[in-house]
Each structure stands twice: as structure tokens, then as C-alpha cells.
Amino acid sequence: xxxxxxxxxxxxxxxxxxxxxxxxxxxxxxxxxxxxxxxxxxxxxxxxxxxxxxxxxxxxxxxxxxxxxxxxxxxxxxxxxxxxxxxxxxxxxxxxxxxxxxxxxxxxxxxxxxxxxxxxxxxxxxxxxxxxxxxxxxxxxxxxxxxxxxxxxxxxxxxxxxxxxxxxxxxxxxxxxxxxxxxxxxxxxxxxxxxxxxxxxxxxxxxxxxxxxxxxxxxxxxxxxxxxxxxxxxxxxxxxxxxxxxxxxxxxxxxxxxxxxxxxxxxxxxxxxxxxxxxxxxxxxxxxxxxxxxxxxxxxxxxxxxxxxxxxxxxxxxxxxxxxxxxxxxxxxxxxxxxxxxxxxxxxxxxxxxxx
Amino acid sequence: xxxxxxxxxxxxxxxxxxxxxxxxxxxxxxxxxxxxxxxxxxxxxxxxxxxxxxxxxxxxxxxxxxxxxxxxxxxxxxxxxxxxxxxxxxxxxxxxxxxxxxxxxxxxxxxxxxxxxxxxxxxxxxxxxxxxxxxxxxxxxxxxxxxxxxxxxxxxxxxxxxxxxxxxxxxxxxxxxxxxxxxxxxxxxxxxxxxxxxxxxxxxxxxxxxxxxxxxxxxxxxxxxxxxxxxxxxxxxxxxxxxxxxxxxxxxxxxxxxxxxxxxxxxxxxxxxxxxxxxxxxxxxxxxxxxxxxxxxxxxxxxxxxxxxxxxxxxxxxxxxxxxxxxxxxxxxxxxxxxxxxxxxxxxxxxxxxxx
Ligand SMILES: CC(C)[C@H](C(=O)O)[C@@H](O)C(=O)O
Ligand SMILES: CC(C)[C@H](C(=O)O)[C@@H](O)C(=O)O
Numbered sequence: 001x002x003x004x005x006x007x008x009x010x011x012x013x014x015x016x017x018x019x020x021x022x023x024x025x026x027x028x029x030x031x032x033x034x035x036x037x038x039x040x041x042x043x044x045x046x047x048x049x050x051x052x053x054x055x056x057x058x059x060x061x062x063x064x065x066x067x068x069x070x071x072x073x074x075x076x077x078x079x080x081x082x083x084x085x086x087x088x089x090x091x092x093x094x095x096x097x098x099x100x101x102x103x104x105x106x107x108x109x110x111x112x113x114x115x116x117x118x119x120x121x122x123x124x125x126x127x128x129x130x131x132x133x134x135x136x137x138x139x140x141x142x143x144x145x146x147x148x149x150x151x152x153x154x155x156x157x158x159x160x161x162x163x164x165x166x167x168x169x170x171x172x173x174x175x176x177x178x179x180x181x182x183x184x185x186x187x188x189x190x191x192x193x194x195x196x197x198x199x200x201x202x203x204x205x206x207x208x209x210x211x212x213x214x215x216x217x218x219x220x221x222x223x224x225x226x227x228x229x230x231x232x233x234x235x236x237x238x239x240x241x242x243x244x245x246x247x248x249x250x251x252x253x254x255x256x257x258x259x260x261x262x263x264x265x266x267x268x269x270x271x272x273x274x275x276x277x278x279x280x281x282x283x284x285x286x287x288x289x290x291x292x293x294x295x296x297x298x299x300x301x302x303x304x305x306x307x308x309x310x311x312x313x314x315x316x317x318x319x320x321x322x323x324x325x326x327x328x329x330x331x332x333x334x335x336x337x338x339x340x341x342x343x344x345x346x347x348x349x350x351x352x353x354x355x356x
Numbered sequence: 357x358x359x360x361x362x363x364x365x366x367x368x369x370x371x372x373x374x375x376x377x378x379x380x381x382x383x384x385x386x387x388x389x390x391x392x393x394x395x396x397x398x399x400x401x402x403x404x405x406x407x408x409x410x411x412x413x414x415x416x417x418x419x420x421x422x423x424x425x426x427x428x429x430x431x432x433x434x435x436x437x438x439x440x441x442x443x444x445x446x447x448x449x450x451x452x453x454x455x456x457x458x459x460x461x462x463x464x465x466x467x468x469x470x471x472x473x474x475x476x477x478x479x480x481x482x483x484x485x486x487x488x489x490x491x492x493x494x495x496x497x498x499x500x501x502x503x504x505x506x507x508x509x510x511x512x513x514x515x516x517x518x519x520x521x522x523x524x525x526x527x528x529x530x531x532x533x534x535x536x537x538x539x540x541x542x543x544x545x546x547x548x549x550x551x552x553x554x555x556x557x558x559x560x561x562x563x564x565x566x567x568x569x570x571x572x573x574x575x576x577x578x579x580x581x582x583x584x585x586x587x588x589x590x591x592x593x594x595x596x597x598x599x600x601x602x603x604x605x606x607x608x609x610x611x612x613x614x615x616x617x618x619x620x621x622x623x624x625x626x627x628x629x630x631x632x633x634x635x636x637x638x639x640x641x642x643x644x645x646x647x648x649x650x651x652x653x654x655x656x657x658x659x660x661x662x663x664x665x666x667x668x669x670x671x672x673x674x675x676x677x678x679x680x681x682x683x684x685x686x687x688x689x690x691x692x693x694x695x696x697x698x699x700x701x702x703x704x705x706x707x708x709x710x711x712x
Contacts (some may be wrong), residue, residue, distance in 0.1 A: 146552035154521025157556035165510025200513035
């Protein structure tokens, strides 16, 4: 098989631990399916600030740009929280998204059977919840001009939110295409009753919608969406929205499944290149103690196989292995009912590897 | 007693019906407590568009400006949804907030005992939830410059989000003061890792916090807040945030209580003037059928009594009357378990009036 290059960014906190288990999975799929991966590690986030003086060193970008896909653990932690902007892990995150042209962030929010009761939502409300938030990732208020100026009312801060037709159209088309491969329902979320960018957004959605006649489209205002996610989560299939709204709604959606520690995500650009990472953060409080749950990162590998490489067989095998291990009752501390029986990060990784 | 002037805006959909019940309550408190109210009705929203060609006629503004407080039913409906911007009810809403200087929107999210099971959240998670979202209402991306321009990537839309120190300081101080009268906990919500306006916001919070040493302060990122509201709703007391985040989070918070149809809100400026309205919308689908629940509007009167007039005795009496009627098992259709036993809007209003 063709050699696939994977840039591996372990990052901070529990990042290195969960990524190590995902790498075991990569290795095992090479043996079992004959695929060939060449991994290259790169520094990013807090550790890059410490070792290179910047959260996104040029050589990390180079490694990612030469790769077919990126596997990311997690970045950030209290150690860097009070740094000036250019020395913060988040700045690296925004930088890598922009530099790699990752304009689309897919966050599936599904309920794992074994975690049904972990949600704060009632089981009957959650039943059947399986949605995906498609978030625009390189535009909007995140990347618009920002500045301060003096006024008679004290200093003023300004953020600019801008979207052009092309930016909206590419993400909206992608969302329609994803919906076509799923339950064929798309909710486009905006605040068209207040924002000009939302009115443009909605115009573009209305313009392209006729090309996807098989997809049932609804326009939902962002405040209403925050409510409907709570009231009828299972009625959503694909939700597409701009950067800032997507940040908020994808976190709400992930949390309501109760399975947030198990969810993976993909950030995509043009073509098949993608960056894959768990939805959870760097959890500095449990870092280095073999306590972290590696499943979300391992499932990020499966997502990479499916979306970037087209290795559906291996992706299926990984997902099935995860299910089997969970069904056999094995749990890391975060998802264990009886914490005294919880297993560690490496044990969970080994079991999944063995089950593939 | 001094005559208090109340501008009454019935609005659209179920607005006139619920406001009529609230006016019965006003009348009854005059009889029982000796207060004197002078009400003046004003056109606003869709009905003002139909009758006056604008959602916010100058005479409505005049009536509000001469009043001590405003009672609002609800505005909007599908009839006006596709109108051009200046002929939409929302435009009137934004206009009245700005014109009356209502920079602060208070949305208490509490759980009504009789509606505990109406929430999609588990009862044990909801237990003890009693929070208030203090939303900045006349700044941020709602009121910043908006425009379109041509680019090589198609038309571009721009919204501007701006906050100055004074705007942030007045709302933050108000939130601290509200927290001092409650459980003394304040969560300030921002996106300081990305937005310049949020960094200014956080600086101001940090600057004024030492003046409220009895209030326990936490800074919460908006995406994290959307999650924590689901995970630990009862741990919040007062949440203060900017306009757009407040729009989303206050709706999420209201919905998770399961009591959204019963919640009232206040919009305040400098001094004691305030606009009071139910959190729910104009529900055009059930308008004119004596089906609407008037409780949120009646409780808005209680909130007005407490916050603008300082009539705590009458406010208490109204709130107690509502509890008594609910405890006696009376329900409108929206909150009835057995819909066949549901009572109508006017019956519910009459019962509450009788119970005061
Ligand atoms: C860390 C932060 C800049 C980032 C974002 O807001 O995009 C994070 O919340 C996310 O969702 O990936
Ligand atoms: C109707 C709309 C303009 C308004 C807002 O976004 O402020 C509404 O959602 C609200 O929260 O009062």
C-alpha cells in the first residue's frame, strides 16, 4: 500500500498519553490490513512555547503541510493561561487552522450505549441522538480585525466579523453533502434577524439549497437552536453554522450526549487532508497518571481512516474493537461506575489493540 | 399613593391575551394595597407595522418615556418575517432597547416545583437550580456598524462588535450588586482567548471585583459555559455576559429549567425605569384561542413591583397567589399533564386575581 504520512502532535496535558495509545492502534492496523503509515512528531501548543518560544513553530507547520493528515492530542493548560496572546496555545490553534486552510470542523455528537446514563438529560429525550455540527473554522469574528481605541467612554475594544459568499458557500455545500450521506436533514443556524453576516449566510444557503433537493432544510436562529438542542436533540441530523456559534453549539451538543470524553472531531480543508483530534481538552489535573481515557483519540484515528484515507475496513475494525472492549465492561476512571475497577490509559489502549 | 404610570404594550400573537390578565392583576393590587396605576396602551411590533407603518412609532416611544415602567406582552410572527429590515418587529425591539437606554436584561431561570418533570434534564441535576443571566443589551455586535462590500470572493458582509470600558463597567457592577443580594456568586462569561472585546470585558471585571470582596467570582469561557449549564446548572447564581452570548445562554438556561413558559424578565437602564416581559414569544399558533398561559406576564408585573416600584408586599402577594393556584392543581394547556382538564387564559388570570 501507498505510504501515508501522518503528522503526530501530542501536545500538552494528557495529550502525549492518549496519542501514544492511538499510535499503537495505527501500528496494529498496519499489521492487520497491510496499510503503511509514516508518522512524524511535531511540537505544538504549550510544550512548543516552552521549547521553541512559539505555540506553532515553522517546522511543525512544515511537517503538517507535508503530511496527508494530522493527529492531535490536546493543547493548553493553566501554565500558559496568563501569557501574552502570541505565547498562548490557543493562538497556535487558530494559526494552524488558518495556515492549513481547515475551514470546516466536524463534531459528531453521538450517545454511547454504555454512557447513556452519564448524560444530565433524560434517557428518553436522548434516545436516538446522533448529530453532527459542521462549524466554519477560518472566518467570522475569530479572524476579523481586532483593535483598541480611546473614546470618551474609556478604552474601546473592537472585533470584526466578516464572511464572504465563497467562504459561506464552501462550508454550506459540504454540510449539504454530509447530510446527503446521513439522514438528509440540515439545520442552518444563524442570527439573520440581527446580523448582516447571518443575512448573507442565509442568502447563500437559500441559493444553493435547490441543488440538494433530497435534503430537508430548516433555518434556526442561534438562540432557538441552543434551546432546541435541549428539547429535541434527536431531531437534528446535520447542523451547519459559522465559527463563533459553532464553538458554543458544538460544545453544548457534545455535552448533552453525556459522552463528551469519547467524541472525536475532524477539521478539513479542500481535498482529503484533515486534522483529527478528540473533543475533550488537555485535562492537566490528571496528566501523567495513566488515568486518561484514550478512546476519543483512538476514534479520531478511525475518523481519519474513513475521511482522509478511505480505509473504511480499518475504521470499522477500530470502532468495533472499541465497542467490544466497552461491552466487555472495561472502563477508564472517567466512565467507570465502580471507580475501583477502572483500568488505566495504557491498559485500555492495549485491550482495544488486542480486539481489533 | 403616588400614581405610577405604566406603558402597556400588548404586541402580537398571544401578547394581548396575556397582557389583559396582567392588567387584571394590576387592578386588583390597586384595590388591595392602595397603589395607583395609570396605564397607557401603545402599539409596537407587528401590529404597529400594520397600523402605523413602523414597528416602533414615535408616539409609542413617547408613551414609554413618560412612563415609570413598561409592560410588554410579545412581538413578532410569521406575517412579518419576510419584511425588509426596517419593517420587522425585531427592529422595533432593538430600537426600543436603545432608545430607552435599557442596557441590562435580567432573565431569572428558576424551576417551578409543579414543572420539575417538564425539563428534559434529570430532576436530580436540576435540583436547586435558581440562576439569573444578566445580559448586556445595548452594545456589542447587535449595535455595531454593519455593511456589505464587494470582494474577489463575492459579496462580503461585515458586523462590528464593540464595547467600551463604561459600557462594560455599568453592567458588571450591576451584576455584582445583584449577586450580593443573592447567593454571592458571579460567573463572568467571555471568550477572552479569542476576542478583543472579551479581553477588555475581563480586564474590567478584574478591575472592579475587589470592590465586591464578598462575591465569589469565576471567569468562564462561553463555550464552556454552554456545557456547564448542562452539567451543573444549580452551581450558578448570577451569570453576566455581553449581548450576543447572553442571547444564547439565557435561552439555554431558561429552557433547561423546563419552566420557560413561566419565566419573566426585566430590562433596566439607569435609575428605576424598567421594561418587563415574559421570556416566551408571541406563539402565533395558539393566539386568540384563550389557550395561552398568562403566568409569565403576571410574574413580570411582580418583578416590576419589586424592581421599579419597590412594592415588595404586592410582589410577594402576586407570587404567592400564582403558587397557590398552581398548588391547587390548576393548569393551562401548556403545563397540564392531563390536557383535558386544562383551563383557559382568562380562567387562569381570574383564579390568580382571586387568590391575591
Ligand atoms: C481554544 C479555542 C480557541 C478553541 C475555539 O474557540 O475554537 C476551542 O474552544 C475549540 O472549540 O476548538
Ligand atoms: C428577537 C431578537 C432580536 C431578540 C434578541 O436577539 O435580542 C430576542 O431573541 C431576545 O432575546 O430578546
